[in-house]
Every structure is written in structure tokens, then in C-alpha cells.
Amino acid sequence: MIQFENVNKWYGTYHALVDVTETVTQGEVVVVCGPSGSGKSTLIRTINRLESIQSGTIHVDGRNIHARDMRLNEFRSRIGFVFQQFNLFPHLTVLENCTLAPLQLQGLTSAQANERALALLDRVGLAHKANAWPANLSGGQQQRVAIARALAMQPPLMLFDEPTSALDPEMVGEVLAVMRGLARDGMTMVCVTHEMGFAREVADRILFMDQGKVLERATPDEFFSRPQHPRAQQFLADIRTPFATA
Amino acid sequence: MTELIHTYWLYFLVGPYPNGPLGGLALTLLLASLALLLGMPIGVLLGIARVSPYPALRWPVTALMFIVRGTPLLMVVFWAYFFLPSVTGHKTDKFTTMLIALVIFSGVYLAEIVRAGIHGVPKGQVECARSLGLGHWRTLRFVILPQALRAMLPSLLNQFVLTLKETSLGYIIGLTDVAFIATQINTLVFTKPAEVYAILGLTYFLLCFGLSRCAQWIDRRHTHVIKSARHDPI
16 A cells, blocks of 8 residues: 655755655555654655655555646545644634535535544544644644544545654553454554554554664564564664653 | 804704705715725725735736835825826715725725635645645635634734724815814814814723724623633644
8 A cells, every 4th residue: 555665855964764665555554663763754744745765666546646737635534633732723622623624625514524623533533522622632632633633535545653652641542442353344554653652552563763764663562572673673672661761 | 162063053953954065974884884894895805815825816916016015005005086087087986085095994904804814724724625625715715714813813803993084084175074173174174173172082081992892892792702712722
């Protein structure tokens, strides 16, 4: 479903992505992990062209996403993207957040859009908050609305960019539960996350990145019990004993 | 002072009307309201053009803004008064002349406020709208402008107050606005300039003060939305 081929990205002289060649297949749940600044977020943001690349190619659904005849908005509408900071539209109610794009881009009537949005809000457990303002929701609730909003476009692919990193610890679980449900239903997902429990349980494959390179790709089992690359071993040791000094 | 008001209140309010053209406070208010009514959409359009991804749209507007911002309103009034007829071929009446000058002038300043407001909306909002598949215009229309306009409200009202006061420059081209009428009254009465101009000053003050209070009231009513925008972690 997604193919990276020799993708390189620079921020000025900083080499943010180094020769990334990866494939994500339909229905797969891929977790991207690694230390901060390793290029995970950059990588996931290149998939819907929020970030440009300087060389290499990215194909989604068999199409080169940098092709000249690419219709960017239509392409993006078929990829759900969930941000670390939720980015709910503060001037719209929860329901309106979820109906804006379907109304504008898919030509739904407001009855159809509302019905679809309410079903999704129900799925993330927030149907009763449909008429609330985003500001009156907790972080966990906002992120669940953000997921419902992304799903409202019925995308075959969902990207998550550290969806739980801005949340208080007690709210992480409710968001992960929604994501777990999606994975179970066969959604193709790419998640940048530090939630190793989630990765172990849900991921089909784990990519470990550092300094813009994918250093290791493995099943969760292999990755957590027999990491091959020294940097991955170090990373796992660090997150398991966060207070240990080197 | 009461005698002054008693004798001239009608003249002060409407000028020579109904025996002549409308003037006085009514004309000032009409001019200011029309300038705001026409200046606002022009300001929004110019502001949008200023952040447009198309250089062909952005550059001429940017040039216009630098020219107008580097010029006193009086100059713009003179242009509208002397230059415009030589282009259009027929004389524009004073009211329209002043209106055009005010709309251009306030439009440009409003555009800068709009631009600042647009830039003030967190980047994540734009990224999010775009990643949902909304294009540049829909993102502006449904996500950015509604937030930007609310955040801009105090600055907008401030500009409206300025425009209201600037109508008094119509005096220079002989527009019979409230300032012009006050001068007329002063000439007629001759002995009470302090009183006449105190009343004029008080009139401007009350209008502007009222507008500012209005802004505060509206601002408070929208606080829940604005607050939420500010409290969103960026």
C-alpha cells in the first residue's frame, strides 16, 4: 500500500531521512519507534506530503504521490492523519469537526454527514459529546474526536503521529483502545509512538529509526526479545529502565 | 452652551438638509458606516491576497499596501479628489470621493490586521485541514478565517474607531460632515469657539467610546471560543 524507495530529505544541511526504503502492505499495522529527532515524524508526514522529499519516490496505492497529475487534496482525503496535538477546530462543535470534510469534499447531505459522524463518535465513546466544544473536552477525549474526524472521510489508511504523547498518563489508555479497535478491524495503520505495550500487542511490524535511518525492521516479538542493532538494544534498555544512568 | 445647542442642534445633526444636501453628524455616520461596510470585505480580500500562494496575486497587493501605508490619508484624499476625475473623465461628488479614499485607506490597514490574524492561527490547524483534504480556499474559509476574525476583533474595532475619526478629513475637500458644520456654526456664532469645538470633540468621543465598549462586549461573548483557541497546546 505504501512504498518508500531511497527516500531522502534534508532540512537545510541536516539529513533528516537517509535512503529510506520500506513497504507497508494492506491491512498491516506498522509501528515506527526510535529516539526523538530520529526522523519518525518526518517519515510519517512524507506519506501525505505534509513534508516534501528531495530524492527517492513514495508510492501509495501504486501511485507516485509526487507525480505531476497527482490531485493532492483528493489524495489526502483518503488518508486519515492524527496529530500529537489533536488540532481540533476550536470554533466548531465536536460534531461539526467530524462533518466538515465529508460535507465539503464528499458531497454528503448534512443528515448523512451527521449520521456518519455520530456513528463514529459512538465508536470512540463520545456520541454524548457531539454538541460540546473541543475546549470543554479532556485531552484524551479530544484525541478520540480527532480520530473520529479522520475516520469520517472513510480512509483506507490511517497515520498516527505520536497520538498519545501530549496526553496525561491516565488518558493514554482510552486513545490506545480506540486504535486497537481499528487495528482489529483490519485498518492499515502507520503509528509513530512511544507506547511499547501497544507496539508489542498490536503491531505486525516495528521499524526502529535513528538519525534518519531505519536501522531495524522486525516483528514485535523479535524486536523486543532479540533486537539486532546495537542502537536498538540501547534504546530498549533505556526505555525499560528510564532512571538508570549510562 | 444650552442656547448654542438649542439653536443649532438640527444643523449640527443633518447640516443644510432638507433644504440642501445631507450634512453634519448624519453625514459623518453615513460615511463612516459605508467606509466600514465596504472597507471590511476589501480588507479581507486584500488580506487573503497577501497570504496567497500565487505571487501574481500577492505582489501587486503587497505593493499597494506599501504605497498606501507610506502615505498620509490626506494624500489619498487628494488623489481621489484630483486624480480620479482625470482618469474617469467626470467629476466625482465629494461624498463618493471621500468614501473611496477611506475605503482604500482603511481597506489596506484592515488587510494588515487580517493578515496578522491569519498568521496567528496555529500552524497545526492548517496542517490538519489540509491533511483532511481541504484545499487552500476551503481551509481559509472554514478553518482559518472564522478563528482569525474572532481573534482580530479588538484590532478591527480599533481600526473602525480610526476610520470614524478620519472622516473629519473630508473637511479639506469641503465635505459638509460634522466637523465642517461645526466650523460653520463657529463662524455664525463667532464668540463661542471653545463651546462649539467642545461639543464637536465630545460627539466624536462618545461615538468612539461607544464603539470601543461595543467591541469589549462582543469580545466577552466570544471568549469561550477564543479561549479554547489560545489554550490549545501549539
